[in-house]
Amino acid sequence: MPARFGEATLALPLGFPAASPLGNSATISLLFQRFEHGAALTALATVAGLALSLVATAVFLPIATTPAAIGAVSVMQSTLGSVGRRGLLRFVGTFIGAMMTFAAVSIFASGAQDLGSYLIIMSMMSFISAWVLVGSPRTSYIGFMMGPAFVIGIASESAAPSSIHLVVDRVLSVLLACACVSLVLLVVKLRSSRLAVMESIGDGWTLIAQLIRGGQLHEFTEADVHEFRTLNQRAMSNLAATAELREQHAFERTLRIESFLPILTMLAEQQRSLLLIRSLGSGRFHETLPPSAVSEMLDAPTRSLAAHFERLGEYFRVAERADESLPCQIPSAAQLRACAVANGCDANTVARLLYRREVLGLVEQAVVRAQRDAQRGFIWKDQMLYCANEVTDSGRTVAEVAATLSPSTT
Known part of the structure; x- marks a missing residue:
């Protein structure tokens, strides 16, 4: 394995990147690509x-x-x-x-x-x-x-x-x-911070979907390494930006403190998912790749998880249900071990594959939990997405609120 693919290259930061969000290769064209009208x-x-x-x-x-x-x-x-x-x-x-x-x-x-x-x-x-x-x-x-x-x-x-x-x-x-x-x-009419928070949460889930796809056990090039690192930096920067927007949202209107709980829940799930997906990328770029027949057993549920994250991101942009029914079909430990041994994998490779399977299971739990919390904590009303408590009277449950919404939004 070339030295440039070593740990120094893949030291993915948990915070903001040292240089620009695009690494050390920021150009004028990339500046205009990332131009933000707001x-x-x-x-x-x-x-x-x-x-x-x-x-x-x-x-x-x-x-x-x-x-x-x-x-x-x-x-x-x-x-x-x-x-x-x-x-x-x-x-x-x-x-x-x-x-x-x-x-x-x-x-x-x-x-x-x-x-x-x-x-x-x-x-x-x-x-x-x-x-x-x-x-x-x-x-x-x-x-x-x-x-x-x-x-x-x-x-x-x-x-x-x-x-x-x-x-x-x-x-x-x-x-x-x-x-x-x-x-x-x-x-000059500035955009509502509430809308910006919802869009930023959706962007975060979309970036996580792209990031987990980059963690599949495929052959890779230096460009793939750079793309994975860039996506990780953008996802972490978006997470920090969402937290800042949540603080601005507190100034925009009078809200009870529990109104921010759904937003904080989404931030926590995004942070948890990013930490887990980082280990998937480390397994791809730092370790010897297994035979394709073995890697496909884990790559198939990885793609399904990416579809889950994409659907979750779409929920914060369009009034569409965050479906939890997409099958992930993570293989059992016995199935994965048998396939790996049959394809000539040694004990260390089998152990790494089993660890990767456990990580995928934790990611699946995180995304399903996030989908459930998104449906409970956020409500579409009049083509606008709100935190559930923003459209409630004190003491009413989300189910009671949903019954009062207009037929077009239920």
């Missing part, structure tokens, strides 16, 4: 909000020390949806922090700089820390905005009126930034 639209909206905020700051706040443009960029860091809500939460947090600063500075200005004043300040800081620690993503974001507004005013060495002016300036800057971003959003 990301480009968001970048355009961010630049427009930044420019508008700079102009508005010069016109309305000529002596401002914290330009509203900074707030505009911070608000529009979210790549999809939830920008308006994030801006509102940013303003609320800054306003609360300003009120706390006003109270603290007033106490200090009155000359009451004793132990009681110190305890008041520490209590306020503890309150902010607790808010961030135990709050939901939305309330924690408010706490993050309260902290800077409070610390800026308290840490200022200026007199009390100047400190208050500094905090008021920050509140006005954030308010102006939110107004500028809102004007931009009237023209």
